[in-house]
Amino acid sequence: MKGREAEMAASLPTQLLIGGAFEAGAGAPVPVVNPRTGAVIAEIAEADAGQVARAVEAAGRAFPAYAALPPAERAALLLRLADAIEAEAEDFAALEALNCGKPRPAVLRDEMPAIVDCFRFFAGAARCLSGSAAGEYLAGHTSMIRRDPVGPVAQIAPWNYPLMMAAWKIAPALAAGNTVVLKPSELTPLTALKLARIAAGILPEGVLNVISGRGPSTGQALIDAPGIAMISLTGSIGTGERVIQAASASIKRTHLELGGKAPVIVFDDADIDAAVAAVRDFGYYNSGQDCTAACRVYAGAKVYDRFVADLASAVTQLRYDRADDSENDIGPVISARQRERVGGFVARAAALPHVEVVAGGRDAAGSGFYYEP
Numbered sequence: 001m002k003g004r005e006a007e008m009a010a011s012l013p014t015q016l017l018i019g020g021a022f023e024a025g026a027g028a029p030v031p032v033v034n035p036r037t038g039a040v041i042a043e044i045a046e047a048d049a050g051q052v053a054r055a056v057e058a059a060g061r062a063f064p065a066y067a068a069l070p071p072a073e074r075a076a077l078l079l080r081l082a083d084a085i086e087a088e089a090e091d092f093a094a095l096e097a098l099n100c101g102k103p104r105p106a107v108l109r110d111e112m113p114a115i116v117d118c119f120r121f122f123a124g125a126a127r128c129l130s131g132s133a134a135g136e137y138l139a140g141h142t143s144m145i146r147r148d149p150v151g152p153v154a155q156i157a158p159w160n161y162p163l164m165m166a167a168w169k170i171a172p173a174l175a176a177g178n179t180v181v182l183k184p185s186e187l188t189p190l191t192a193l194k195l196a197r198i199a200a201g202i203l204p205e206g207v208l209n210v211i212s213g214r215g216p217s218t219g220q221a222l223i224d225a226p227g228i229a230m231i232s233l234t235g236s237i238g239t240g241e242r243v244i245q246a247a248s249a250s251i252k253r254t255h256l257e258l259g260g261k262a263p264v265i266v267f268d269d270a271d272i273d274a275a276v277a278a279v280r281d282f283g284y285y286n287s288g289q290d291c292t293a294a295c296r297v298y299a300g301a302k303v304y305d306r307f308v309a310d311l312a313s314a315v316t317q318l319r320y321d322r323a324d325d326s327e328n329d330i331g332p333v334i335s336a337r338q339r340e341r342v343g344g345f346v347a348r349a350a351a352l353p354h355v356e357v358v359a360g361g362r363d364a365a366g367s368g369f370y371y372e373p
């Protein structure tokens with residue numbers, strides 16, 4: 001391990017935040033892996049059923065007082081969170097790069113400012129929650145729509161943008177006066193657990209709880225918890241089905257961001273260089289692990305051959321194996337399992353009579369979970 005990585009490994013955040021206190025998970029240990037090397041960087045015990053229940057109770061206890069805070073006070077808390085994250089942006093970026101295999105300069109440049117801004121944006125939004133259609137719809141009575149917080153929200157995040165997804169979930173929920181139990185992906189819990197350390201010094205006890213663990217155990221216990229008023233998931237369609245089932249038992253609200261496949265159409269009169277550059281960037285950024293990844297292209301007959309040849313050449317030039325991380329365009333995919341899935345898609349496509357693999361399409365050499373673009 002290099003000096004900086006060894007230092008980070010010694011101070012990795014592994015504890016859960018439940019009701020303002022830090023504690024180790026009481027469930028099974030879950031290995032956290034560096035996708036660049038395949039090495040285990042930490043074992044984090046997951047939250048067991050009792051800890052999930054206590055986290056939900058803590059969020060429930062904190063809710064009435066937090067919901068009653070005036071918008072200005074909620075906004076001030078979110079602004080302090082933003083400042084604190086910004087002050088540690090370098091460390092957050094290093095941790096995210098370690099846990100996801102992303103190039104660290106890309107996290108620092110592309111993700112950290114957006115994460116900080118998300119908290120600042122929702123600090124502003126806390127002050128201007130809109131209600132519409134106010135008026136005297138019944139003589140002598142004024143009717144209006146106002147937006148109130150719903151209560152403790154279970155938030156479940158994926159591994160492709162761990163801290164950004166946590167920010168997208170936490171900031172709006174807290175801005176509106178809800179309390180939160182966040183479960184990051186068991187593959188990438190480190191930045192959310194680091195955020196918990198910061199939040200514990202800023203937010204009132206129990207307003208944000210962070211528990212780590214796998215989906216079928218910790219996640220399922222969380223979405224089934226009776227004290228949860230709403231479930232927010234970013235993840236796969238299968239997990240979305242489970243959330244809807246869990247929500248139906250007690251009519252919880254749901255917010256689901258599930259899988260996507262973004263198509264691109266290249267017309268015969270398109271600027272081919274621009275189209276190639278766009279698909280190279282938006283199809284392969286983050287190693288293609290984006291719900292908005294441009295991963296299906298329909299090209300007009302007149303430009304088809306040139307487009308295919310130029311795109312093949314462009315993606316072959318994507319850099320992922322440089323020792324200097326600032327020279328890398330992409331990293332590995334997140335896990336051995338995910339690389340097998342990607343390889344499976346390519347193998348099934350290649351077995352079709354009309355499909356030809358024109359670039360990459362196999363595991364890269366070495367121990368990390370790299371796949372040739």
Ligand code: NAD
Pocket residue numbers: 156157158159160183184185186213214215216218219220221223234235236237238239240242257258259260290291
């Ligand atoms: P996943 O559904 O397996 O996991 C996502 C989260 O759900 C993880 O935290 C996981 O532990 C949890 N989970 C799994 N089973 C659960 C259960 N039974 N109860 C509660 N929680 C459970 O998805 P993944 O493979 O880790 O993530 C990739 C998926 O996320 C892809 O389908 C991708 O398209 C999608 N995604 C969508 C968006 C979007 O904005 N639409 C953004 C990022 C990722």
